[in-house]
Amino acid sequence: MRFFFPDSQDQVDPMFDFVTEEHPVHRIRQRDDRYAHEVLQHRPFDGLLISKSIVDGHGARTSARYTAGARNRLYRERARRFFRLDEVHRDVLIMGDCGAFTYFNEEEPPYSVAEVLDFYEYCGLDWGVAPDHIVFGFVRDGDPIPDEMISEWERRLDITLNNARLFLDEVSRRNCDIVPIGVAHGWSADSYAQSVSDLQDLGYVKIAMGGMVPLRSNDIVSSLEASSGVRKPETELHLLGITRVDEMRRFAQHGVTSFDSTSPFRQAFKDDTDNYYTLDSTYVAIKVPQVDGNASLKRQIKAGKVDQRAAILAERSCLEGLRAYDAGELPVEQALQRVLDYEDLVGVKKTREAEYLRTLSARPWKDCGCGICEEAGIEVIMFRGSERNKRRGFHNLAVFRDRISRNGFHSLQTTGEHT
Amino acid sequence: MTVSDQAVELRLPALAITQSPGRVLYQFAVDGKLLDDFATVSRIRRDDESAVQGYQRPESLQHITAIRKYIESDAPMIPNGIVIAFDDRVRFEPSVKSDTYSVPGEIVIPVDVSEAPELRPGWIVDGQQRTAAIRDANVSQFPIPVTAFITANEEEQREQFILVNSTKPLPRSLIYELIPGTTGMLPPSLARRKISAELLDLLNWDSESPFHWRIQTPTNPEGVIKDNSILRMLDNSIIEGYLYNFRDPVDGTGDLEAMATVVNDYWTAVSLVFPGDWNSTPRKSRLVHGAGIVAMGFLMDAMCDRLRDENRLNVDGFLAEVSLIADSCAWSSGEWELASGTKRKWNDFQNTSKDIQILANHVLAAYRNSRRTR
Ligand SMILES: [Zn+2]
Numbered sequence: 035m036r037f038f039f040p041d042s043q044d045q046v047d048p049m050f051d052f053v054t055e056e057h058p059v060h061r062i063r064q065r066d067d068r069y070a071h072e073v074l075q076h077r078p079f080d081g082l083l084i085s086k087s088i089v090d091g092h093g094a095r096t097s098a099r100y101t102a103g104a105r106n107r108l109y110r111e112r113a114r115r116f117f118r119l120d121e122v123h124r125d126v127l128i129m130g131d132c133g134a135f136t137y138f139n140e141e142e143p144p145y146s147v148a149e150v151l152d153f154y155e156y157c158g159l160d161w162g163v164a165p166d167h168i169v170f171g172f173v174r175d176g177d178p179i180p181d182e183m184i185s186e187w188e189r190r191l192d193i194t195l196n197n198a199r200l201f202l203d204e205v206s207r208r209n210c211d212i213v214p215i216g217v218a219h220g221w222s223a224d225s226y227a228q229s230v231s232d233l234q235d236l237g238y239v240k241i242a243m244g245g246m247v248p249l250r251s252n253d254i255v256s257s258l259e260a261s262s263g264v265r266k267p268e269t270e271l272h273l274l275g276i277t278r279v280d281e282m283r284r285f286a287q288h289g290v291t292s293f294d295s296t297s298p299f300r301q302a303f304k305d306d307t308d309n310y311y312t313l314d315s316t317y318v319a320i321k322v323p324q325v326d327g328n329a330s331l332k333r334q335i336k337a338g339k340v341d342q343r344a345a346i347l348a349e350r351s352c353l354e355g356l357r358a359y360d361a362g363e364l365p366v367e368q369a370l371q372r373v374l375d376y377e378d379l380v381g382v383k384k385t386r387e388a389e390y391l392r393t394l395s396a397r398p399w400k401d402c403g404c405g406i407c408e409e410a411g412i413e414v415i416m417f418r419g420s421e422r423n424k425r426r427g428f429h430n431l432a433v434f435r436d437r438i439s440r441n442g443f444h445s446l447q448t449t450g451e452h453t
Numbered sequence: 454m455t456v457s458d459q460a461v462e463l464r465l466p467a468l469a470i471t472q473s474p475g476r477v478l479y480q481f482a483v484d485g486k487l488l489d490d491f492a493t494v495s496r497i498r499r500d501d502e503s504a505v506q507g508y509q510r511p512e513s514l515q516h517i518t519a520i521r522k523y524i525e526s527d528a529p530m531i532p533n534g535i536v537i538a539f540d541d542r543v544r545f546e547p548s549v550k551s552d553t554y555s556v557p558g559e560i561v562i563p564v565d566v567s568e569a570p571e572l573r574p575g576w577i578v579d580g581q582q583r584t585a586a587i588r589d590a591n592v593s594q595f596p597i598p599v600t601a602f603i604t605a606n607e608e609e610q611r612e613q614f615i616l617v618n619s620t621k622p623l624p625r626s627l628i629y630e631l632i633p634g635t636t637g638m639l640p641p642s643l644a645r646r647k648i649s650a651e652l653l654d655l656l657n658w659d660s661e662s663p664f665h666w667r668i669q670t671p672t673n674p675e676g677v678i679k680d681n682s683i684l685r686m687l688d689n690s691i692i693e694g695y696l697y698n699f700r701d702p703v704d705g706t707g708d709l710e711a712m713a714t715v716v717n718d719y720w721t722a723v724s725l726v727f728p729g730d731w732n733s734t735p736r737k738s739r740l741v742h743g744a745g746i747v748a749m750g751f752l753m754d755a756m757c758d759r760l761r762d763e764n765r766l767n768v769d770g771f772l773a774e775v776s777l778i779a780d781s782c783a784w785s786s787g788e789w790e791l792a793s794g795t796k797r798k799w800n801d802f803q804n805t806s807k808d809i810q811i812l813a814n815h816v817l818a819a820y821r822n823s824r825r826t827r
Contacts, residue, residue: 058703060704062691063692102751102809107754
């Protein structure tokens, strides 16, 4: 089972100073910063997924996360060198797609097949996904079929299938050595199976299952089951955007050999409670917003409702308290109290006292050997600014990788990093 | 001075300067760490009836940090003083009798730190960030000059506040032209740009450079290429391109000579391939316009990588490469035939990042394609 990590240009600055909250004056983003595979003890993924929409953006929606300069360099150096996977991590597979979720609202995919293949070629990718259009909706066996939706769903399936055909033609016309992947979409188990069958007829041996993010695990399994009826033995399936580690065994039984997801990373700073992973549990991170970076606090200071000086002092006392606790110089209750005092001043809707106490008492970062926690200590558990949040995200990736192997999938490539 | 319920008086040597009839300024030095004890920036706020009681501006933490680091550096000097408006609890006691405009004496400031900040006698009219930086700095003391005036009249205080705070910031171009001659600490945002500003300077002054006297700066108004376009082009390469290789990641300095050599070699080739377009003005030629300069800068980086590998990183090497795209360019007449199948009139590129990217994509694609078919 291969795990692909979707790139969103997330890195950490190894020189960031947690106490002064400063980067080196002359730091250059990305080039001086480090990716997850450069700071973790073990590489947390088998592959990277690069989306055209993240690199190039499209239309009025600028989903692009790349500056013009970074984009040009990506094309110039190609992905392997750009992501610094050209020396010790050469076995990492790099896969490209269009980022269909960024344009699902639009009539049609914003990129032509030729443009997409240009992108894959510029980046020098190993695997390339044909441009697809997501079908949003799923009908279970026996449920009523919403007739008004069917024509739109069929239209999107047609676009996807037609693109898949054109994409294969273009790949062979250009004679590229990229491995083409077709995307199966559907609005029911049977229509997914039909897509798989159609793509196989076109000649695809790698098929990505798209649009499954909102589906329940059972619906995913039923679709995979239906597809098993038509799937050729050599066909390999990839699940786009699916994390569910506990289900991986069931998925694998139906031909799934790879998947991708950002959720272990994003939960670190998007989720309400499950911010910090351990092998068997999750913890909430301690919110210590920056006086200078918290929008609502800034508004209150501007309005004269909160004294800026008092806020700065409370923030400092909170940070110092947490560090003192980590060093064994302050009892947990006192460190927690400082957090709660600051919480009071910032004005939160609901206190997290109990969850914070659980996190602080357990000190999960103390026993973690991911490569981040040893360096960052208690800073990794603070919900505060991207340097800490992304470190926690990287830590989660490391734990996620361990969860996958614990589930019996030992095929994760763990060798090669230190050779 | 320690916290005490007891009000004390702070006496400091001062000079009273009569500037115009009835308008007296007091100049003195005080340890910046004490400023908070008798002056405030937040005195002005909404009162219980929600009427505006003055004006408050939150501290800019980034700015404060920059000043603080400077104060913590080896030999800091801040010549411009803090301006404080005192109410009439503060008084001046002359030490000599004099009828000149300048009289030495002592300024006497009542200090009671147990009082609420808004009741303190002084209001910092100018120097809020410096005051905060001194307060936060890891130094035991930092004397700072103060210019003060005494008035019971709050309108007068506000008037000064507005006057002081409505001066125009320096134009960016002037700042960039001043940077290369500046030693010592610069604020981070400027420190990061120092290297490109220095490089620009070098290009403009070097008689061997195709940019010789052609970059417009405050002291070289005859230049035709905007300094800002050059800075963007150089910054792009220092950050994402070939010039990054000549940068010292620790202190952010760079091998300027080596950088200038590459830049000059490339643009010499550009000027030889497009002589008419190069020796023109931005209005008549998009090559020397911001869009052309920045887009062609990206092409420089693309060519450098290849030429270095082939050991041809010199004017001749660039000349051969730039010639490859000559037919795909319409700098000063005709139309650009873009890959998407669309056409654009020669001058239909503005100095926006979107247009620059379209133009950059075009020249980069032209370069890539010509390499492919060669
Ligand atoms: Zn960890």
